[in-house]
Amino acid sequence: MKKFHFLLSTLVLLLTVTVFGQQKPARTKVTITGKIVEKTSKLQLEYATITFKNTQNPKLIFGGITDNKGDYSIDVVPGIYDITLEFISFKPTTISQKLLNQNTNLGTTALEEDATQLNEVVVRAEKTTVEIKLDKKVYNVGQDMMVKGGTASDVLDNVPSVTVDAEGNVALRGNDNVKVLIDGRPSNAISIADALKSIPADALDKVEVITNPSARYDAEGGGGIINIVLRKGKNLGLNGTVIATAGDPETYGLTGTVNYKAKEFNLFTTQGYNYRNNPGNAFTDSRYLNSDNSTRDFMNETRTNERLNKSYNANIGMDWFLNESTTWTNIFNYRRSSGDNRDNVFQNYYDVNHDYTYTRNRINEEDSKSKNVEFNTTLTKNFKKDGHKLTLDGSFSTNTDKNLAQITDTSTANSTISIDETLNNQTQSRNTLQADYVLPIGKGSQFEAGYRGNFMVNTTDYAVDSDGVPVPNFTNTLEYKEKVNALYTQYGFKIKKFSTLLGLRWEDSDIDVNQLATNDFTNKKYNNFFPSAILNYEIDDKSSASLSYSRRIQRPRGRQLNPFNNLSSNVNIFVGNPDLDPAFTDAIDLGYLKRWNKLTFNTSLYVNKTTDVFQFVRRETGTFVNGVPVIISSPINLATEYRSGFEFTLNYSPYKWWKLNSNFNFFYIQTDGDYTYTDFTGNPVFQDFDYKTTSWFTRLTSKVSLPYKIDWQTNMTYNGEQKNNQGSTLGNFSMNLAFSKDVFKDKGTVALNVSDVFNSRKRIQDTYLSGVVESHSEMQWRQRQINLSFTYRFNVQKNEKDKKPKGNQQQDDNGDFPG
Structure with missing residues (x-):
C-alpha cells in the first residue's frame, strides 16, 4: 500500500510540476499544513494523499502525502481550492471553495473506514518483509513464508542483526545480553528461550529491533531490545x-x-x-x-x-x-x-x-x-x-x-x-x-x-x-x-x-x-x-x-x-x-x-x-x-x-x-x-x-x-x-x-x-x-524440518x-x- 500511495503521490507531484512549469513564475506560494488520522482510534495515517485543485484554473493542481506521523506540509499558489483528503479503504473528505491566500493550518482531519470499499479492494502493494528505519528495524512476520508452521524462535532467527543459537538463546549483533519484550512489556516467562519455542510464529505480527534504546525503555539489556508484537485485528x-x-x-x-x-x-x-x-x-x-x-x-x-x-x-x-x-x-x-x-x-x-x-x-x-x-x-x-x-x-x-x-x-x-x-x-x-x-x-x-x-x-x-x-x-x-x-x-x-x-x-x-x-x-x-x-x-x-x-x-x-x-x-x-x-x-x-x-x-x-x-x-x-x-x-x-x-x-x-x-x-x-x-x-x-x-x-x-x-x-x-x-x-x-x-x-x-x-x-x-x-x-x-501450511482469510x-x-x-x- 505504501508503494501505491508513493506512486500516486509522485504522479500528482509530477503533474503539478508539469502544469506549474507552464505557468508564469511570478506567483508567491503559501504553505498549507495539517494532520490526517483514523476517526475511531485517532491513530495517524501514514501516506494519506492530499490534493488541491484550483476552482478558477483547473490546470493548477498541487498535492502531497502525509509523513509517518500523519502530518503534511504543501506549498500552493494563493487562490480558491477544492481540497481532497483520502486514503485507500477510507471514505475521502473534501473541503470545497477554500480560500488559501496565506500560510494556513487545516488542523486534524479524521477519515472513516469504508467497509464496503475495503471488501472491494483486491490489488494492494505488498509491504516489504523488512522495513529499515534510522532508529530501528521492523520485521513483518506475515510476509515471510519461511516461518510458516514455526515458532517465535524461528521468527527471530530470520530477523536482521539477530541470531538464535542451537539452544534457542537470542543474540543481537552477536551480543546475547539482549532484552526481549512482548507487546512492549518484559516477557514473564521463566525461560525466554523455552517460551519463544512454544509461541507459534503465526501469532506474531512483527518484530522491532532497537539497538540503542532511549530512556523511556527499561535499562535492562546491554545489547539492545527486541520487541515482539502479537497479532491484533484492525478492520471494521x-x-x-x-x-x-x-x-x-x-x-x-x-x-x-x-x-x-x-x-x-x-x-x-x-x-x-x-x-x-x-x-x-x-x-x-x-x-x-x-x-x-x-x-x-x-x-x-x-x-x-x-x-x-x-x-x-x-x-x-x-x-x-x-x-x-x-x-x-x-x-x-x-x-x-x-x-x-x-x-x-x-x-x-x-x-x-x-x-x-x-x-x-x-x-x-x-x-x-x-x-x-x-x-x-x-x-x-x-x-x-x-x-x-x-x-x-x-x-x-x-x-x-x-x-x-x-x-x-x-x-x-x-x-x-x-x-x-x-x-x-x-x-x-x-x-x-x-x-x-x-x-x-x-x-x-x-x-x-x-x-x-x-x-x-x-x-x-x-x-x-x-x-x-x-x-x-x-x-x-x-x-x-x-x-x-x-x-x-x-x-x-x-x-x-x-x-x-x-x-x-x-x-x-x-x-x-x-x-x-x-x-x-x-x-x-x-x-x-x-x-x-x-x-x-x-x-x-x-x-x-x-x-x-x-x-x-x-x-x-x-x-x-x-x-x-x-x-x-x-x-x-x-x-x-x-x-x-x-x-x-x-x-x-x-x-x-x-x-x-x-x-x-x-x-x-x-x-x-x-x-x-x-x-x-x-x-x-x-x-x-x-x-x-x-x-x-x-x-x-x-x-x-x-x-x-x-x-x-x-x-x-x-x-x-x-x-x-x-x-x-x-x-x-x-x-x-x-x-x-x-x-x-x-x-x-x-x-x-x-x-x-x-x-x-x-x-x-x-x-x-x-x-x-x-x-x-x-x-x-x-x-x-x-x-x-x-x-x-x-x-x-x-x-x-x-x-x-x-x-x-x-x-x-x-x-x-x-x-x-x-x-x-x-x-x-x-x-x-x-x-x-x-x-x-x-x-x-x-x-x-519440512512444513506444509494453509492460510484462509475472511x-x-x-x-x-x-x-x-x-x-x-x-x-x-x-x-x-x-x-
Missing part, C-alpha cells in the same frame, strides 16, 4: 485468519485470529495449538590430558534427543473507545505447554593408546509442564493538543514450570545400574505498573516523563535422589526477589534539519537471593542513572544520519545465581554464584540511512564497553568418576569487555517480481581479566582470560514472484568462526527454502517450507583447557495495511523525534 466488522500446518518431523498446528470492530469497541482473539517433535543429536570427542598436556585417555560421547512438545496459546482482548479521546484496552493471555524429552547418551572410553575399554549409557527421561497466565490493562487519554497524551498501564502474571527427570546410568565395566531422579519446579510472579506522559511544547519540541515499577518473585525448588536417597549437594530452594522502581524524563526538539532527543532514567534496584535450605540470605541494593541521547540530521529527503548514546544494565538471574549443582552431566557440573553483581554497558552508535528508488541502505558503527562482565570459569574439583575428572563451571564478575562492530542492512527490488534483503555484521571483542584459584592439591592456579577475537555473520533473503501467483523465497545464513579464551566456535552455513501459492481468489494461501535444507545448522566447537581436556563437539538442536485482504497497535506507549513511540 468481523474478520480473521486461520492457519493450519503439518510437517515432518511430526508437526501439527492450528492457529486462528478473529477480530470484530465496531465504532465503540474492538474485540480480538488469537488461539493456537501446536504439536511438535524436535529430534536432535550431538557428539563430543575428548582427549583427557595430564598436567604436562600429554595424553591420559580418551572418551567419545554421542547423544540423541527426542523432544516432544504440545502447546496451547491464547489471548483475548478488547479496546473500548470510551469517548473520542480515551481508549481502555484489556488483554488476557494464557499459555500452556507440556514436553516429553528423552536424552540418550553413550560414552565410549579408550586408554592412552586409544584401545576400547568400556561404555557407559545415560538415559534422561524428562517430563515438563509449563503454564503462564497474564492480564494487561491500558488506559490511554489523548488531550486536545495533538500529541498530548497520558498512558496508564498494568501487567500482572504468574508462571509455573515443572520438570521431573529420571536418569538411568549403566556401565559395561562393572555391570552397575544407578537411577537418579531430579525435580526442578519453578514459580514466578511478575507485576508491572507504568505511567507515561507526553506533552508537545510549541512547534517541533516535546517533553516526556514516566514511572515504571517492576516487581518479580521467582522460586526454584531443585532436588536430586540417587537410588532413592536424597543428595544434599544437589537439593535446595532458591528464592529470587527483584523490585525495580524507575523514573524517566526526556526532551526532544527539532531545529531545521537537526533533531535531538535527550533522556535520563533512574532505577532503584532491591534484589534478594535467598537459599532456603541453608538459610543463606543475600541482599543487594543499588540505584543508578542511565542517560541517553540521540542526534539526527536530515541530509536531504532521502538520507539521514544519527549519533546515539545510552547506558544499560544486565542483572544476574536464575541459573547464574543458584549455587546448587545441576545433574545434567556427572563430570561437567554447572554451579551458580549468588554473589554476582550487575554488569553495566555504555553504548555508542553512529548510523546512516539512504533511500533510492529501488534500494534502501542502512549502516552503523557501534562501540560498547561493559564492566563486571559475567565470565564462566572452569576448575577441577579433585573428584573423579570412573577416572574422569569432575569439572565445575561457574560465573564470576571477572572482566571488562570492549565490543565494536560494523553492520549494514539493505532492501533491494531490482524488479517488481524480485525482492532482496541482506544483513551483514562484523564485530570485534576484547576481554580483559584474570582468575586465580587454589586447586584440590593446594596449589594456586592462574587463568588468564585476556583475549581478542573477531567474528561476523551475514544473511541473504530472496523473494521471487513467479507466474500463476507462486512465490519463491530463499534464506541463506553464514555465521563466521568466533574464538574465545578456551577454544572456538567454528563457522556454519545453513539455508531455508519456501514456496507459496494463492488460491480461492486470494482468500487462501498454500505454503511449503524447508528449514535447514542441508541439515547443517549446528554448533561446532573446539575446546582446549591446558592440563585437563581437549575436545571437539557438534550439536544439532533440531534436524531439518473479510480481510492478503496484504492488509498495518496500523500501529493500541495500548502500550512503548509500542507507539520508539524513539521518534518530535516534528
Whole structure:
C-alpha cells in the first residue's frame, strides 16, 4: 500500500510540476499544513494523499502525502481550492471553495473506514518483509513464508542483526545480553528461550529491533531490545485468519485470529495449538590430558534427543473507545505447554593408546509442564493538543514450570545400574505498573516523563535422589526477589534539519537471593542513572544520519545465581554464584540511512564497553568418576569487555517480481581479566582470560514472484568462526527454502517450507583447557524440518495495511523525534 500511495503521490507531484512549469513564475506560494488520522482510534495515517485543485484554473493542481506521523506540509499558489483528503479503504473528505491566500493550518482531519470499499479492494502493494528505519528495524512476520508452521524462535532467527543459537538463546549483533519484550512489556516467562519455542510464529505480527534504546525503555539489556508484537485485528466488522500446518518431523498446528470492530469497541482473539517433535543429536570427542598436556585417555560421547512438545496459546482482548479521546484496552493471555524429552547418551572410553575399554549409557527421561497466565490493562487519554497524551498501564502474571527427570546410568565395566531422579519446579510472579506522559511544547519540541515499577518473585525448588536417597549437594530452594522502581524524563526538539532527543532514567534496584535450605540470605541494593541521547540530521529527503548514546544494565538471574549443582552431566557440573553483581554497558552508535528508488541502505558503527562482565570459569574439583575428572563451571564478575562492530542492512527490488534483503555484521571483542584459584592439591592456579577475537555473520533473503501467483523465497545464513579464551566456535552455513501459492481468489494461501535444507545448522566447537581436556563437539538442536501450511482469510485482504497497535506507549513511540 505504501508503494501505491508513493506512486500516486509522485504522479500528482509530477503533474503539478508539469502544469506549474507552464505557468508564469511570478506567483508567491503559501504553505498549507495539517494532520490526517483514523476517526475511531485517532491513530495517524501514514501516506494519506492530499490534493488541491484550483476552482478558477483547473490546470493548477498541487498535492502531497502525509509523513509517518500523519502530518503534511504543501506549498500552493494563493487562490480558491477544492481540497481532497483520502486514503485507500477510507471514505475521502473534501473541503470545497477554500480560500488559501496565506500560510494556513487545516488542523486534524479524521477519515472513516469504508467497509464496503475495503471488501472491494483486491490489488494492494505488498509491504516489504523488512522495513529499515534510522532508529530501528521492523520485521513483518506475515510476509515471510519461511516461518510458516514455526515458532517465535524461528521468527527471530530470520530477523536482521539477530541470531538464535542451537539452544534457542537470542543474540543481537552477536551480543546475547539482549532484552526481549512482548507487546512492549518484559516477557514473564521463566525461560525466554523455552517460551519463544512454544509461541507459534503465526501469532506474531512483527518484530522491532532497537539497538540503542532511549530512556523511556527499561535499562535492562546491554545489547539492545527486541520487541515482539502479537497479532491484533484492525478492520471494521468481523474478520480473521486461520492457519493450519503439518510437517515432518511430526508437526501439527492450528492457529486462528478473529477480530470484530465496531465504532465503540474492538474485540480480538488469537488461539493456537501446536504439536511438535524436535529430534536432535550431538557428539563430543575428548582427549583427557595430564598436567604436562600429554595424553591420559580418551572418551567419545554421542547423544540423541527426542523432544516432544504440545502447546496451547491464547489471548483475548478488547479496546473500548470510551469517548473520542480515551481508549481502555484489556488483554488476557494464557499459555500452556507440556514436553516429553528423552536424552540418550553413550560414552565410549579408550586408554592412552586409544584401545576400547568400556561404555557407559545415560538415559534422561524428562517430563515438563509449563503454564503462564497474564492480564494487561491500558488506559490511554489523548488531550486536545495533538500529541498530548497520558498512558496508564498494568501487567500482572504468574508462571509455573515443572520438570521431573529420571536418569538411568549403566556401565559395561562393572555391570552397575544407578537411577537418579531430579525435580526442578519453578514459580514466578511478575507485576508491572507504568505511567507515561507526553506533552508537545510549541512547534517541533516535546517533553516526556514516566514511572515504571517492576516487581518479580521467582522460586526454584531443585532436588536430586540417587537410588532413592536424597543428595544434599544437589537439593535446595532458591528464592529470587527483584523490585525495580524507575523514573524517566526526556526532551526532544527539532531545529531545521537537526533533531535531538535527550533522556535520563533512574532505577532503584532491591534484589534478594535467598537459599532456603541453608538459610543463606543475600541482599543487594543499588540505584543508578542511565542517560541517553540521540542526534539526527536530515541530509536531504532521502538520507539521514544519527549519533546515539545510552547506558544499560544486565542483572544476574536464575541459573547464574543458584549455587546448587545441576545433574545434567556427572563430570561437567554447572554451579551458580549468588554473589554476582550487575554488569553495566555504555553504548555508542553512529548510523546512516539512504533511500533510492529501488534500494534502501542502512549502516552503523557501534562501540560498547561493559564492566563486571559475567565470565564462566572452569576448575577441577579433585573428584573423579570412573577416572574422569569432575569439572565445575561457574560465573564470576571477572572482566571488562570492549565490543565494536560494523553492520549494514539493505532492501533491494531490482524488479517488481524480485525482492532482496541482506544483513551483514562484523564485530570485534576484547576481554580483559584474570582468575586465580587454589586447586584440590593446594596449589594456586592462574587463568588468564585476556583475549581478542573477531567474528561476523551475514544473511541473504530472496523473494521471487513467479507466474500463476507462486512465490519463491530463499534464506541463506553464514555465521563466521568466533574464538574465545578456551577454544572456538567454528563457522556454519545453513539455508531455508519456501514456496507459496494463492488460491480461492486470494482468500487462501498454500505454503511449503524447508528449514535447514542441508541439515547443517549446528554448533561446532573446539575446546582446549591446558592440563585437563581437549575436545571437539557438534550439536544439532533440531534436524531439518519440512512444513506444509494453509492460510484462509475472511473479510480481510492478503496484504492488509498495518496500523500501529493500541495500548502500550512503548509500542507507539520508539524513539521518534518530535516534528
